[in-house]
Amino acid sequence: MAQDSGEGGLDPENWEDFRAAAHALLDRCIDRLAAGRAKPWQPVPEKVVRRYALDPDGPGRGETAAAVRLADEILPHGNGNTHPRFFGWVHGTGLATGILSEMVAATMNANCGGRDHGAIHVERAVIDWTRRVMGFPDGASGVLVTGTSQATVIALAAARVAALGPESRAAGTRGAPLVAYAGAGVHNAAVKAMELLGLGHDALRRIPEDARGLSAGALATAVTRDRAAGLHPFAVIATAGSVDLGRFDDLAALADLATDLGLWLHVDGAFGAWTRLADPPWRALSDGIGRADSLACDFHKWMYVPYDCGIVLIRDAERHRAAFAARPAYLAAQQAGLGGGEPWFCDYGIDLSRGNRALKVWTAIEAYGPDRLGAAITRNCALAARMGAAVAARPGMRLAAPVVSCLCVFTADAGRDPAAQSALNARIATELQLSGEAVFSTTVIDGVTCLRAAITNHRTTAEDVDAAIAAVARARDRS
Secondary structure, three states: OEOOOOOOOOOOOEHHHHHHHHHHHHHHHHHHHHOHHHOOOOOOOHHHHHHHOOOOOOOOOOHHHHHHHHHHHHOOOOOOOOOOOEOOOOOOOOOHHHHHHHHHHHHHOOOOOOOOOHHHHHHHHHHHHHHHHHOOOOOOEEEEEOOHHHHHHHHHHHHHHHHHOOOHHHHOOOOOOEEEEEEOOOOHHHHHHHHHOOOOHHHEEEEOEEOOEEOHHHHHHHHHHHHHOOOEEEEEEEEEOOOOOOOEOOHHHHHHHHHHHOOEEEEEOOOHHHHHHOOOOHHHHHOOHHHOOEEEEEOOOOOOOOOOOEEEEEOOHHHHHHHHOOOOHHHOOOOOOOOOOOOOHHHHOOOOOOOOOHHHHHHHHHHHHHHHHHHHHHHHHHHHHHHHHHHHHOOOOEEOOOOOOOEEEEEOOOOOOHHHHHHHHHHHHHHHHHHOOOEOEEEEEOOEEEEEEEOOOOOOOHHHHHHHHHHHHHHHHOO
C-alpha cells in the first residue's frame, strides 16, 4: 500500500515495491557470492564506465531503478577478490555473513562516535575479544578504524604524547627531535604516519634485517648513537607479516629490547597478527605480540570480513585517551539517556562520526567462531607452502625466499638474466589477470620483479594452487 513519505521526504513512495526490488537485489548478491568461482576479475567495459557518469541536472529515477542498475551494472564489476585464485596483494575475500551484517548496519545507520546504543556495545565486545586473542592485558583499550594505515597513525600519536607529555597536544613537539625505528622492509603506512604526525619520514630509521627480521643488535646500536647525538628515540615498529615476503620479526626479543631501551613497541600486524588463531607451527610466528604497547591489524584481510575494518589496540588506556580526548560543549557527557554511554570512541581516535564497522566482525565471530576462522588461516598457510613446493618442483622456477606464512614469491624462469626475468614475470602477471586464470601481483626481490601470491582467501583449494602454477608455466613457455 502506498504511503505518504512526507513533504520532501526521501523514503520510498511504495514500501512494497521497494521490498520486492530489495529482495530481488539480495538474491542477485547471494547468487554472485555463491558463484564466485566462476567470476574472476575482468576489466570493466568502457560502455559500462560511461554509464556510471551522473548527470548533475538529471532526475531521480527511484529506488527500483537504482536497484536494477546496482544488480546489472555495479555488482558484476568488483576487483575479483572473492575468486579463489585471487592471490594479488593481500586482499580480504569477504564472507557471506557480510551481506547480513552490512544490511543491518545500513538499516541502523548508527554513528559510533559515542552515545549509548547497541552498536557501541558491539564494538566494545569486538575490541575485548581481539584484546584477549592477542594477549593484551585487562584494561587495554582499542578502537575500530578503516585499516592498519589509520591504526598506525593513532598508535604513533599515542606514543608521541607518551614521550612528550599531554602538553605536547597544545604546544606541539617544540623541536623535540623524535626518532623511531623499523626494519628495512617496513610497510609504507609507517612512513606516512611519521609524515602525518609532523615528524618527517627521515626520522624513521631503517634498521637492517637478518634472518629473523629486524636486527636487535643493529637497533640497540642505532638507539645508542642517536641518543649520543642529542636525539629522542621514542618508538620501534615491529612487523608481524611483512608485505613482500610474509616474514615476522622476533616480537618477544624486540619486546625485551624495547623495555630495556625505554621505547614504545608498536607492531604492524596488518594480516600476520591473525596467526594467533592458527595452528602450529604458524601460530608461533606471532609469539610475543601481546607484549606490545600498541598493535595495528585488519579484520578485512585475514579475518575475511568486508572492507573496510581494522583495529588499533593500545596497552595503556589512559595514554590512549590522553592522546585524543577532546569533547566540545555540545558533546558533553550525560549521566543517563542517549548522551551517556561513556567512554565514547571519538576520544580514542581521529573520527567523530564513525560507521558501524564492528557489526560485520561480530557477525563473523558469532557465525564461525575462532576455531573455524583459525582453520581457514591455517589452511591458507599450508596452501602457500604447497605453492612453494610446486614452484621448487617446476624446472626453471625458483622461490625468491622461503615461504614463511601465507606469501609465496618466485620467478617463473631463473635461467634468464634479471632484466629478462623481470619482464617475463610482469608479463605473466598481466596475462593471467586478463585471462581470468589467476591473479598474482608482483614485487621486487634482489633486483628482480617476481610473481607474488598472497593466499588469504578462505575459498582457495589445493586444486586452485596447482592450477595457478600450471598456468604460470604455460604462460612462460609461450614466450
